[in-house]
Amino acid sequence: MQTLQVDLGERSYPIYIGADILARPDLLTSHIAGRQVAIVTNETVAPLYLRALESVLDGYVLTSVVLPDGEAFKTWETLQKIFDAMLAARHDRRTTVIALGGGVIGDMAGFAAACYQRGVNFIQVPTTLLSQVDSSVGGKTGINHPLGKNMIGAFYQPQAVLIDTASLSTLPARELSAGLAEVIKYGLICDADFLAWLEENMAALRSLDRAALTVAIERSCAAKARVVGADERESGVRATLNLGHTFGHAIETHQGYGVWLHGEAVAAGTVMALEMSRRLGWIGQAERDRAIRLFQAAGLPVVPPSDMTPDDFLQHMAVDKKVLDGRLRLVLLRHLGEAVVTGDYPREILHATLAADYAALVDQLKN
């Protein structure tokens, strides 16, 4: 088992990474203060792992809340089900909430913990690759609003993150690919060596090679922990973690939450950010195409939805959380391995990027 640390002063916490660590009660119980635990999970994950987690927590007063699965349910109405269950079972302020599931469960359970009686403890037990390498670390919690993704939420750090790599054995291939989008992201924004490693090991990762997955998770979590430790509330460098997300959130919101997986939208959105970086003269065509090939090798879409117009993008991007004083800031690449956040670009380059023919662009890669 590996242990990483997220350094945030009194809000610091460990990330445990290993196989079958859910079977080790001590890792969980050392981070539970009271006697009450509320487990939040969904209909897909519950049949696989809920019973095992409950039996590890034998002796605690347990409430398990099983929510419908999917981004479309990351809403206030679903969040309310958590509050209803916790209040009905009379959970008090010493309760610990455990998020057992993917990114949607982690975001909602974390936000529920942030708001329940003005804040109780919580622990992340991410079961998808995407949540293990990204959303479970760093304290971003929240729900969607019809006008924008993750618009309502809190920065609220967990007591610990337990990443059991064994849980990936039950993950559908499409979800594994979605997680790889965020793994590739770390290479693109801050670690060119990792990018080369991913090119060599993509086949192993997709065939669930345990050693390769562990390396990818550790390296991703280490990058995330470093960035979050430097900038918890995203006043600077943390925004680079959103490479491809501004374009990607527009895709997710426009298509309807859950139609594209988050990682899929991030992949196509990152291709747009790469293309814009190329049009600004910051990266070359060869670098852009190298990144696109890596997303393709990971089984990810690299072309935005054909029914989305530049105006569709602009409308959704106007409420992005990186907009400041009317100016849309974007995460772009100076080089592969170096990201910048900037609102200082010619508007016509953004417009040309939104209007580009990505299908044709990807087509020429086949030659």
Place this chain on the structure above:
Amino acid sequence: MQTLQVDLGERSYPIYIGADILARPDLLTSHIAGRQVAIVTNETVAPLYLRALESVLDGYVLTSVVLPDGEAFKTWETLQKIFDAMLAARHDRRTTVIALGGGVIGDMAGFAAACYQRGVNFIQVPTTLLSQVDSSVGGKTGINHPLGKNMIGAFYQPQAVLIDTASLSTLPARELSAGLAEVIKYGLICDADFLAWLEENMAALRSLDRAALTVAIERSCAAKARVVGADERESGVRATLNLGHTFGHAIETHQGYGVWLHGEAVAAGTVMALEMSRRLGWIGQAERDRAIRLFQAAGLPVVPPSDMTPDDFLQHMAVDKKVLDGRLRLVLLRHLGEAVVTGDYPREILHATLAADYAALVDQLKN
């Protein structure tokens, strides 16, 4: 104008108290970082003060959200109206939310600020006595849940609190009395001299004597700031501010939010806490009756609703935020001017307190 300070490290902020300070733009603008401001108020306060506040903020990009008035609307549905308006007007992370109104507006606007894009700045401009002496200071924000008052919320501190005593001239007498319940509370829990001052000045306060009101507000805010500075997240002494609130919340929840004003429920609830303190042998009957007479002089109810049974109370109190590991902790008085928080009392004394005949108890005061 008086300035008090709430000392919370990097989250410290000033409380300005004076007449017509809303007409001083500098007090507001020095606490607004960006160019966007969202004013949250209600249908009662808007016709009185919204135009004046908007004109003071000439030059900012303004969105005003006017909500229905009353505790019955302190719900997620109403909160959603704030998010809808802010997102439709494309408010970004540098927005400042201003709460213009009483405790319900302050709690909801503050919680909206805590959650909007995971947190934006906010300023409290309380217009009722209750919000000026209590709820606007200390960062407690939130909404009600059908199963319990203030169950969903956040500790989230404002950038500043602006208390314009002139706004009390438009306050209905019933609301003024409700605010006096919290003023009397400070005397009971930590300031016996203030209790004597209140007995002498109650008539002046109820006739809106400006000098007397200013003294009462300053002394209340100073007590609140001291307690919050010592215990921001209510792990200890801050809980004493909830004298009468556990009984009072049960009354509010049982009667339906808004039927009893919060201050009215606190007054009757405090009488119950006094009676229980007497039954424990901590205060004498003369002390209890002195406090009851002060609530009566303030125009407040001192008898709980006749239709509430001990079981009604127990059921609502079981979800109180002061319950820990199944034990209901109560704020009780050792003496007038000294409160304690304790879960260590004989259950039968609580039951006897709930079953006491308060109408008869108050009746004998007339003799």
